[in-house]
Amino acid sequence: MNIRVFDSEQQAATACAARLAEAVRARPSLALGLPTGRTPLNVYRELVALSAREGLDWSAVRTFNLDEFVGLPATDGGSFRAYMERHLFRHVNLTPGNIHFLDGVAEDLAAECARYDTALADVGGLGLVLLGIGANGHLAFNEPAEGLVAACHRTRLSRETRLANLMLFGDDPGRVPMEALTLGMGALLQSGRAVLLAFGEGKAEAVRAMVEGPVTPRCPASFLQLHRDVEVWLDAAAARALQ
Numbered sequence: 001m002n003i004r005v006f007d008s009e010q011q012a013a014t015a016c017a018a019r020l021a022e023a024v025r026a027r028p029s030l031a032l033g034l035p036t037g038r039t040p041l042n043v044y045r046e047l048v049a050l051s052a053r054e055g056l057d058w059s060a061v062r063t064f065n066l067d068e069f070v071g072l073p074a075t076d077g078g079s080f081r082a083y084m085e086r087h088l089f090r091h092v093n094l095t096p097g098n099i100h101f102l103d104g105v106a107e108d109l110a111a112e113c114a115r116y117d118t119a120l121a122d123v124g125g126l127g128l129v130l131l132g133i134g135a136n137g138h139l140a141f142n143e144p145a146e147g148l149v150a151a152c153h154r155t156r157l158s159r160e161t162r163l164a165n166l167m168l169f170g171d172d173p174g175r176v177p178m179e180a181l182t183l184g185m186g187a188l189l190q191s192g193r194a195v196l197l198a199f200g201e202g203k204a205e206a207v208r209a210m211v212e213g214p215v216t217p218r219c220p221a222s223f224l225q226l227h228r229d230v231e232v233w234l235d236a237a238a239a240r241a242l243q
Helices: 008-024 041-054 079-087 110-124 159-164 185-189 201-212 222-227
Strands: 002-006 031-034 062-066 066-069 128-131 153-156 179-182 193-200 232-236
Touching: 002 008, 008 031, 008 041, 008 128, 008 193, 008 232, 041 079, 062 079, 062 110, 066 079, 079 153, 110 153, 110 179, 185 222, 193 201, 201 222, 201 232
Parallel strands: 002 232, 031 062, 031 128, 128 193, 193 232
Antiparallel strands: 066 179, 153 179
16 A cells, blocks of 8 residues: 555645546546545545646546445435535536446346446446545445455445435434445455545544554455555544554
């Protein structure tokens, strides 16, 4: 792992946006894995500003979001698709047909997961994936467990993960879905490059377990120790538990 510690979250977000823009310029048809939540918000703001300022062309980029809630249509304001529309998609010139998303209200969720894995395989897998880490060590919505799932799958969300998504549901825990669809560990670990962001003291112990602990399904992010090209970008608070 290549670990970088930044003076502030904003500094890391600015550098990350520049790194993503560089990757798009180098490979205009890049297959890009994208997360949601609080962690990447400043990255998306910086990407939007950079794209407008420098004329970054997104028209051939293929995006694959990492997960979506079960039971929420794309039009629901709490859905991850709506989040991405608000914070990135509507502000850059992505081609609509190149935006790939899991459908949380598909009639057959197992078939939907298989469809998504096939769509990703058809473009040769993720060239670059941007990641966050849960306070419990989850990666995408791969939660701590006795064993992890390689393929895209339906998963039950932990209480900790549901509480971390309160901001999308008016801070009402009762509105946060119990389940989600998520890319499996296979797609994440087989990506060409992974960039993981973590900010704040609340992520410090998960970061330590990811970087210094054993590779264990009890900390799914620890499997990034096996990735061929992974960068971990932190602020000082998230790095405080590292030796």
